[in-house]
Amino acid sequence: MTALTTPATHTDLAERFEHEARRLLEEFRIPGVTLGLLTPDGDHIVNLGVTSLENPLPITADTIFQIGSNTKTLTSLTISVLEAQGKLSRDDLVRTYLPDFRLSDESVAAELTILDTLTHQGGFQGDLFEDTGDGDDALAKVLDLLAEAPQVVPLRGHWSYNNAGFYVAGRVIEVVTGLTWEAAVTELVLKPLGMTKTLFFPNEIMTHRFAAGHNKIEEEFVVQRPWQMVRSAGPxxxxxxxxxxxxxxxxxxxxxxxxxxxxxxxxxxETTTEVGAASGVTSLATLDRSRLWAPVRPIGIALNGFPGDQGQIGQSWFIDQYDAAVILSHGGTTMGHQSDFWLSPDRKVAFIAMTNASNGHAYNRRLSEWVKREVLGLTAPDIADHQPSEAELQELAGTYLVVGQPLKMEAEVRGGVLTLLIPDTAAGGTKDAALRFIAPDRAIITGGDMDGYAIDFLRDEAGQVEFLKVVVRLYPRQRDDVTAQPLPALEEV
Incomplete structure (x- = not known):
C-alpha cells in the first residue's frame, strides 16, 4: 500500500533516521551497525555501537563488515561486465566454458545456463559449505564435490535459494578471465567503482578497522569464532x-x-559528495543495468517485501514492485554478521544496513520498514487471518528436514496454533515460531527475531504436503519412503 507522507527537509530526515536507528539499537541490543540512507537530496551515513564487545572500537563509515550474500550481486555484475565485453552471454550453457561440468543429474548439467545459476534455478543442493582449502583452486575443487550432490527439485522447478549455483558462476568467471574470482571482481567491478575497502582475505581486512561477528545466545551476545567462512563459497x-x-x-x-x-x-x-560517471572500464560505464532487475520469474514468498507479499527474481536481485516504487534487494548472513541492502532505481533511494549480530536482520527489517514508509510512502497491507481447522493443522504438522546436517524441524499443533521448532545452531536447542495463517497453506511467523517471516506449505500432484518453504528455502517433509536430501540451516542466508 502507499501512504501519504509529508516531505521532509534533508536535515530533518537525517535526524529522524538516526533517531529511529538509535531507538531500535536499544531495543535489539545490536553491538554495532553501519547504516546508509541515500536519497536524491543527499546521503545519510549513521554509525552506532562498537566493532566488538571484547575489544570495542567505535563504528565508522569505513569500518569493514562481512556482507554475506550481497556478494551475489557483485558476482552477477561481473558476469554482466564480461557480457558487455563480448566474452560470454548469460544465456550460454555452463558447459560452453566448463566442458567437464558434472552434476548427479546429467540432463541438468547439460542444460544449465549461466542465468540459471544467477537466479537460483539449478534445483541441486543449494548449500554445500565444504572447506576445499585457501588456495586458488578452491572453486574448482568445490565443483568436484557439487558433482556428487543430490538433485532436490527439477531444473527450473520449485524455486529455492541456491548458493552453489554461484560457485558455478564464479568458476565460469575464472575460466573466462584467467583470474581468480576475487581478482576478477576486483578488476572489473570494485576498482572502477572506487570500492577500495571491499576486500576478500583476512590478511587484507585485518589492516583496517573491522567488525567482529556476535552470536545471540539466549539474551547475551558472544563473539563469533572463527571470524570467516570458507573460500570455496566466495562467489x-x-x-x-x-x-x-x-x-x-x-x-x-x-x-x-x-x-x-x-x-x-x-x-x-567537512565532507562534500559529488556524483560523476563511472569510469575505468568502459563496459561497466555503458552496460545496460536495467537487465539486472528485469524479472526472470516469480519466486513465491518475497524475501524483503512486506509480510504476505509475493516476489520475483531478476539477475541475482530480488524484485518487489509497488505503484510508488520498484525495490531491488538482497541480504546476507555469515559468521555473526547480518546485512540488508535495497535500492529503488526509479526513486533514487537506497537503504544499507550492516550489523555484527546474529539477530541483525530483525533490526534491519524494522528500520527498513520505517524508511519505506517515511521516504517512499509504502506501508504494509492489512492481512486478514485465515483459521485452518484442527484437521488441516494436523495435516501440516510433521517433521521437515534440515538436510546436510543432523537436524530436523518439527511442526507441532499447540493449543490450536501450528508452531515450528527451528534448530538454533548458535545456542543449541530450538527456537519456537508460532504461525499466523493468512491463507490455506500460507502463514507468517509471529514474535521473536523472525517476526514477519513468511511460510508456505507446498503440495505434490496428489495433494500431499511435500515441502515447507521458509521465506526462500525449501525443506522436504520427512516420509518413510523418502530419503533425506541435503538442504541448509535457516541461519545460512
Missing amino acids: AGSTCSSTANDMARYAHYIMSGTVPTVQTDTDTG
Missing part, C-alpha cells in the same frame, strides 16, 4: 567484506550509472 558470499561508504558507491552505480566522489576540506574537516 555466493562467504568471504566478501565492505563498508558503508563503499556500498553507497555501489548503490549509486546500480541506481544511476554514477558513483559519488567524497572530498574532505583539510581546514574544516
Whole structure:
C-alpha cells in the first residue's frame, strides 16, 4: 500500500533516521551497525555501537563488515561486465566454458545456463559449505564435490535459494578471465567503482578497522569464532567484506550509472559528495543495468517485501514492485554478521544496513520498514487471518528436514496454533515460531527475531504436503519412503 507522507527537509530526515536507528539499537541490543540512507537530496551515513564487545572500537563509515550474500550481486555484475565485453552471454550453457561440468543429474548439467545459476534455478543442493582449502583452486575443487550432490527439485522447478549455483558462476568467471574470482571482481567491478575497502582475505581486512561477528545466545551476545567462512563459497558470499561508504558507491552505480566522489576540506574537516560517471572500464560505464532487475520469474514468498507479499527474481536481485516504487534487494548472513541492502532505481533511494549480530536482520527489517514508509510512502497491507481447522493443522504438522546436517524441524499443533521448532545452531536447542495463517497453506511467523517471516506449505500432484518453504528455502517433509536430501540451516542466508 502507499501512504501519504509529508516531505521532509534533508536535515530533518537525517535526524529522524538516526533517531529511529538509535531507538531500535536499544531495543535489539545490536553491538554495532553501519547504516546508509541515500536519497536524491543527499546521503545519510549513521554509525552506532562498537566493532566488538571484547575489544570495542567505535563504528565508522569505513569500518569493514562481512556482507554475506550481497556478494551475489557483485558476482552477477561481473558476469554482466564480461557480457558487455563480448566474452560470454548469460544465456550460454555452463558447459560452453566448463566442458567437464558434472552434476548427479546429467540432463541438468547439460542444460544449465549461466542465468540459471544467477537466479537460483539449478534445483541441486543449494548449500554445500565444504572447506576445499585457501588456495586458488578452491572453486574448482568445490565443483568436484557439487558433482556428487543430490538433485532436490527439477531444473527450473520449485524455486529455492541456491548458493552453489554461484560457485558455478564464479568458476565460469575464472575460466573466462584467467583470474581468480576475487581478482576478477576486483578488476572489473570494485576498482572502477572506487570500492577500495571491499576486500576478500583476512590478511587484507585485518589492516583496517573491522567488525567482529556476535552470536545471540539466549539474551547475551558472544563473539563469533572463527571470524570467516570458507573460500570455496566466495562467489555466493562467504568471504566478501565492505563498508558503508563503499556500498553507497555501489548503490549509486546500480541506481544511476554514477558513483559519488567524497572530498574532505583539510581546514574544516567537512565532507562534500559529488556524483560523476563511472569510469575505468568502459563496459561497466555503458552496460545496460536495467537487465539486472528485469524479472526472470516469480519466486513465491518475497524475501524483503512486506509480510504476505509475493516476489520475483531478476539477475541475482530480488524484485518487489509497488505503484510508488520498484525495490531491488538482497541480504546476507555469515559468521555473526547480518546485512540488508535495497535500492529503488526509479526513486533514487537506497537503504544499507550492516550489523555484527546474529539477530541483525530483525533490526534491519524494522528500520527498513520505517524508511519505506517515511521516504517512499509504502506501508504494509492489512492481512486478514485465515483459521485452518484442527484437521488441516494436523495435516501440516510433521517433521521437515534440515538436510546436510543432523537436524530436523518439527511442526507441532499447540493449543490450536501450528508452531515450528527451528534448530538454533548458535545456542543449541530450538527456537519456537508460532504461525499466523493468512491463507490455506500460507502463514507468517509471529514474535521473536523472525517476526514477519513468511511460510508456505507446498503440495505434490496428489495433494500431499511435500515441502515447507521458509521465506526462500525449501525443506522436504520427512516420509518413510523418502530419503533425506541435503538442504541448509535457516541461519545460512
